[in-house]
Amino acid sequence: MHVLIINGSPRVKKFSNTDKIIARFAEGFCENGNTVDVFEVSDRKQWDDIRAAFAVNKDIIIALPLYVECIPGLLLEFLETVDPKNDGTKLSFILQSGFAEGAQLRCGEAYLEKLAGYLGCEYGGTLVKGDNFSIRLTESEDQDRQTVPYRQMGVVFAGKGSFDDEECRKFTGPEEFPLMVRLLIGFVFRTLAKKNFTKASQAWGCDKPLDYRPYGQEN
Amino acid sequence: MILIVNTTTDTSITAEIRELNKDVEIIEAGAMKISNCIGCNYCWLKTPGVCSIHDDYEQILKKIIVADQLWVISDTALGFIDHKGKNIFDRIMPVVTMNLKFKGKQMRHIMRYDKRTDVGIIYTGDADREYLERWNSRAALNFDSNSLGVFPVSEIKEAVSCMY
Numbered sequence: 402m403h404v405l406i407i408n409g410s411p412r413v414k415k416f417s418n419t420d421k422i423i424a425r426f427a428e429g430f431c432e433n434g435n436t437v438d439v440f441e442v443s444d445r446k447q448w449d450d451i452r453a454a455f456a457v458n459k460d461i462i463i464a465l466p467l468y469v470e471c472i473p474g475l476l477l478e479f480l481e482t483v484d485p486k487n488d489g490t491k492l493s494f495i496l497q498s499g500f501a502e503g504a505q506l507r508c509g510e511a512y513l514e515k516l517a518g519y520l521g522c523e524y525g526g527t528l529v530k531g532d533n534f535s536i537r538l539t540e541s542e543d544q545d546r547q548t549v550p551y552r553q554m555g556v557v558f559a560g561k562g563s564f565d566d567e568e569c570r571k572f573t574g575p576e577e578f579p580l581m582v583r584l585l586i587g588f589v590f591r592t593l594a595k596k597n598f599t600k601a602s603q604a605w606g607c608d609k610p611l612d613y614r615p616y617g618q619e620n
Numbered sequence: 621m622i623l624i625v626n627t628t629t630d631t632s633i634t635a636e637i638r639e640l641n642k643d644v645e646i647i648e649a650g651a652m653k654i655s656n657c658i659g660c661n662y663c664w665l666k667t668p669g670v671c672s673i674h675d676d677y678e679q680i681l682k683k684i685i686v687a688d689q690l691w692v693i694s695d696t697a698l699g700f701i702d703h704k705g706k707n708i709f710d711r712i713m714p715v716v717t718m719n720l721k722f723k724g725k726q727m728r729h730i731m732r733y734d735k736r737t738d739v740g741i742i743y744t745g746d747a748d749r750e751y752l753e754r755w756n757s758r759a760a761l762n763f764d765s766n767s768l769g770v771f772p773v774s775e776i777k778e779a780v781s782c783m784y
């Protein structure tokens with residue numbers, strides 16, 4: 402099986418969380434001689450090639466970050482230029498996001514199912530998972546902890562040809578956290594996470610607090 | 621303040637709104653240079669509150685943070701607002717901070733400013749209105765505000781009746 406994978410993130414490949422996820426997914430998917438081609442929408446120079454690949458491939462995955470509850474503006478701009486297919490192509494999605502709960506991604510997922518139809522494709526389901534914001538801020542084992550689980554999803558997709566599968570549905574994790582867990586995570590947000598984000602910010606050369614108001618404190 | 625950002629090039633829509641309600645601030649963004657968000661995260665981590673892209677969106681952002689209502693007028697594509705409309709939303713990210721909390725049962729960003737800006741959409745052409753309503757309500761949650769609703773241009777009077 403050959404699959405075209407389009408990275409729909411506007412972020413350059415080097416820093417894209419979706420890119421690291423695709424790499425792991427492809428490891429699993431290619432285990433038994435399957436092959437992938439991967440393109441990045443963030444690189445406008447590839448758009449002609451992506452359109453050409455979209456036209457000829459019959460198995461396509463668009464992997465994307467959730468952007469304000471739906472697809473990123475840049476991916477939308479690209480898709481506005483794509484010719485709808487109507488040739489039995491199966492279009493599946495890997496939707497990933499910052500917030501951790503499955504419920505955060507459902508509005509975006511609902512759009513992707515419609516989008517497959519607008520593009521004249523059969524819908525192959527969406528692999529839904531959040532809690533991926535910090536992939537770009539981590540390295541080696543810390544990054545692996547977030548990305549390696551996607552390898553098994555590549556294996557499952559190779560077997561099924563879609564994400565319409567119980568294991569893929571379970572991969573999302575909890576829809577929402579129970580109260581005790583929310584209190585615990587809330588505590589981590591106010592302490593450890595805040596400290597880590599401040600540290601990351603300083604490492605990026607920032608000398609302002611994270612809640613700085615550049616256009617005036619009164620606002 | 622009621623802010624209207626028209627991302628279409630059809631200024632008859634804003635002219636009609638102006639006729640019905642003098643008390644609105646209109647930005648004609650249809651011909652403006654407004655990039656998509658590139659996800660650099662600078663507005664959260666490197667230059668908090670400031671977008672790294674210095675284009676025509678900057679003046680819009682400065683208005684949003686003092687607006688009670690933001691109305692985006694957008695053309696449609698693929699059942700949704702088109703990319704020019706969506707970019708207005710993606711680029712709002714500087715109004716939230718990197719700090720997180722739970723609001724109700726779900727995680728949210730802590731807002732950077734005190735002002736809460738409700739959001740509405742006026743669209744031209746064909747869209748899945750039911751989905752747009754759902755999406756706009758979710759989008760508003762991210763800015764700790766409320767949806768003002770989603771209206772096709774044919775219902776512009778209904779939209780204007782919410783502008784107070």
Ligand SMILES: Cc1cc2nc3c(=O)[nH]c(=O)nc-3n(C[C@H](O)[C@H](O)[C@H](O)COP(=O)(O)O)c2cc1C
Pocket residue numbers: 410411412416417418419420465466467468469470471497498499500501505531533534537657658659660661710711713762
């Ligand atoms: C403009 C913008 C909007 C975002 N909107 C959401 C959102 O609504 N919900 C969410 O959980 N994460 C949201 N995120 C976080 C991204 O989905 C997340 O960081 C993702 O892992 C980025 O992947 P990438 O590096 O491949 O672009 C947003 C990020 C940006 C830059």
